[in-house]
Amino acid sequence: MTALKPAPDLLALYRRMLLIRRMEERLGTVVQSGELPGPVHLYIGQEAVAVGVCAHLTDDDWIASNHRGHGHFLAKGGTPHSMVAEIFGRDTGICRGKGGSMHVADFGRGILGANGIVGGGIGLAAGAALAAQLDGRGRVSVVFFGDGGANQGVVSEVINIAAIWKLPLLLVCENNGFSEFSPTSTVTAGEIAARAQPFGIPGVTVDGNDVLAVWQVTAEAVERARSGQGPTLIEARTYRWRGHVETEKSFLSGKYREDDEIAEWQGRDPIVRLKARLFDDAATRTDVEATDAEIAQVVEHAYSQALADPLPPEAIAFQHMLA
């Protein structure tokens, strides 16, 4: 069990958030070029949530993610190349091209996987939390779901069980304003964080575009989980800059949001906010510039390598159903 860090390593948070941003931006460009075989759901704008939460986790802890899962995968330590290669359907992909964008998983790093079923990861994370409790080694399990996922019935089922059993579970709801194409307010009653209260567990709301705030509430929730006090529901308020799915303009007949709303949220860019803070400090200013260059290189390398990688052998289409 790792001791709680007294303060976050700001530069490390910045590096990870920027990695996610640049990886996703590049993916968006690739989508435009028509080179991607399947749908992708980009995480741009929400980076502070995955990074602020996962900063408290090690490979021994578990996360379960969702269809918008690239950020969680990278924040938990999944490698950029193994993710991109997966999305390109290459043999070197983390799932050898058999999962794709919606199923990037790396069990060796405690990543139970993105998930194509909205709310699908919630039960999985609770099961991993049960395993963690039985292990008695202070592991925790975290599930990331959206405001859309918050409306699945499994959420209340799992909060109830986790509360009764005091499971070391963090339920992290990223309220990004949209349940696919429906504004949250049109499909969601009340406050999501308030759904914790009837079950007697803490429910907290946090600015999901402020990585330090996310880091802080997660520190408390992780401490609570590791010390056997049970689950916490965190609602991180953030915003989905991109569409539900990158190709949506090709099939949507109308708009479901206004451009100035997007612009307003882009003004609260979590990365810009952290960067400003790092820039204010002369000690970290040069590190920021070095990080920008380093990330550009990592991203370039991940993409160029993945594109050059071989396709999976045909035989594996018929393997891995059963052990």
Add this chain to the structure above:
Amino acid sequence: MAKKRLIQAINEALFEEMERDPRVILFGEDVKISLFGDTKGLADRFGDQRVRNTPIAETAMTGMAVGAAAAGYRVVCHMMFANFLYTGFDAIANQAAKLRYMTAGQIRLPIVYMAVMGAGRSAGAQHSDVPYPMLMNLGGIKVAVPSTPADAKGLLKAAIRDDNPVVFLQPARRGGEQGEVPEGEHVVPLGLADVKRPGSDVTVVAIGAMVRHALRAADILQLENISVEVVDPRTLFPLDETTILASVRKTGRLVVVDEARTTCSAASEIAAIAAEHAFAALKGPIRRVTVADVAIPYAPSLEKIVLPDEHSVARAVRESMEAGR
């Protein structure tokens, strides 16, 4: 060997496997008090950590089984009645059945979803299904359907030791049925059929509770000089095609008895396999004895007529003998 009830045999398997492997855990609704008696005494022996009563929350339960298995445990998730698998079906069909494949074999998922299946107790349509046809179609879920106490014990032990998700379906009306059960280590490998009665004229493949009807029909038909071979697949996925086809090639006739609804039943699959691989050996048309495409009615008088019994099996066998070459 001792005579035991089917439910005792299952209980014995659970005790032995939980004793054998401390990573076996069990949870489900009311498993401590145990409605059927199959999980009785486990919590007293193995404690509240490894044996847990869950709330009535099948969606969470089936998903938690996947997560706990992925994180290193052997999970027995008791679903009570097989119809409740539908309630928790997302985690079974979308997660358990696919996670290993989607991640190119990164994980093993040792899970047993166990439940009581089948009709004949006036429990009504929502407590009487045999949901194995749709489970068989998933590809990533093994399906065990014991018909005797000995097979129940052996299949459950194999299922718990298996590194894949297994749905273990115990026949509802057979819990009190007595049979010889080997003591201790008795494992029936998944995917191995059993010839319950040898014969030479007709092969009757019967599933779960239908095996008894097939055996009774065989007794009736023996008086008519028809020799029936009764084959119990015991596992529906993977299916022991070899044993079934060997029997069909020997007798040249096939009747399949299945408590599922006709359309896409296990019987349909077995019939298709025989038609595809043993067509030359067939002396006449294959017959399926199944439930019509209706839900199971409540009234005993109605329930009785929708379910296969020894008479409908015997009738199908006679038709099979009369038709064809």
